[in-house]
Amino acid sequence: MSHQLPPLKPAPVAREVHELIKSRWSPLAFSSDPIEPEKIKTLFEAMRWAPSSYNGQPWRIVYVVQDHPEQFEKLSSLLVEGNAWAKTASLLLLVCAQKNFDHNGEPNKHHQYDTGAALENLFLQVTALGLVGHEMAGFDEEKSYELLGIPREEYVSMAMMAVGYPGDESELNDDLLQRQKAPRQRKPIQELVFAGEWGKPMDL
Numbered sequence: 766m767s768h769q770l771p772p773l774k775p776a777p778v779a780r781e782v783h784e785l786i787k788s789r790w791s792p793l794a795f796s797s798d799p800i801e802p803e804k805i806k807t808l809f810e811a812m813r814w815a816p817s818s819y820n821g822q823p824w825r826i827v828y829v830v831q832d833h834p835e836q837f838e839k840l841s842s843l844l845v846e847g848n849a850w851a852k853t854a855s856l857l858l859l860v861c862a863q864k865n866f867d868h869n870g871e872p873n874k875h876h877q878y879d880t881g882a883a884l885e886n887l888f889l890q891v892t893a894l895g896l897v898g899h900e901m902a903g904f905d906e907e908k909s910y911e912l913l914g915i916p917r918e919e920y921v922s923m924a925m926m927a928v929g930y931p932g933d934e935s936e937l938n939d940d941l942l943q944r945q946k947a948p949r950q951r952k953p954i955q956e957l958v959f960a961g962e963w964g965k966p967m968d969l
């Protein structure tokens with residue numbers, strides 16, 4: 766099976782940053798070709814090594830692959846209609862964050878922060894392996910607890926992710942194609958970074 770490299774839609778960065786950061790993006794076209802299990806395990810290993818408050822590692826994921834249609838159908842049924850494009854991806858993930866620390870049972874204020882960091886690790890590894898990924902808040906959180914047996918007193922069901930080999934853009938409908946081709950944008954750095962105190966422009 767031959768796979769093209771991820772579609773090139775590099776971030777129009779203001780300064781050169783690492784190739785992986787520049788190349789990662791959220792496409793809508795996914796190939797249904799299976800991802801090698803070794804690669805999937807590598808993605809999870811990348812996630813495992815993210816930093817976290819008190820090394821609490823609050824992230825948990827449920828994964829399904831298209832080769833297991835029953836499981837795949839169950840998880841993908843949680844997606845909102847607007848994210849139906851994700852059903853072509855060969856790997857779907859649902860990410861949860863543990864609310865309290867293991868070591869003392871106290872609330873972990875940073876459980877969602879840490880979980881986001883772990884998933885960015887995973888997405889950079891996705892890019893490094895020639896895969897593409899797309900995160901999604903558009904899913905039925907309420908339904909997810911019962912459908913997947915997530916203990917809701919302890920975990921919050923956060924987001925879903927599609928991962929796969931890059932797909933053929935020409936198979937997207939007009940609306941999705943337009944979104945896939947839209948220019949990538951970010952806020953200017955001056956809105957995000959302050960020098961010494963809030964609101965003070967960067968002086969580097």
Ligand SMILES: Cc1cc2nc3c(=O)[nH]c(=O)nc-3n(C[C@H](O)[C@H](O)[C@H](O)COP(=O)(O)O)c2cc1C
Nearest residue numbers: 789790791792847848899900901902903904924949
């Ligand atoms: C937590 C989170 C939730 C998102 N939810 C959705 C979603 O439901 N549907 C969708 O098409 N994209 C979703 N996105 C993708 C963002 O729209 C995308 O990351 C953003 O536009 C920046 O584009 P880029 O990832 O290509 O740089 C989500 C991203 C994140 C991080």
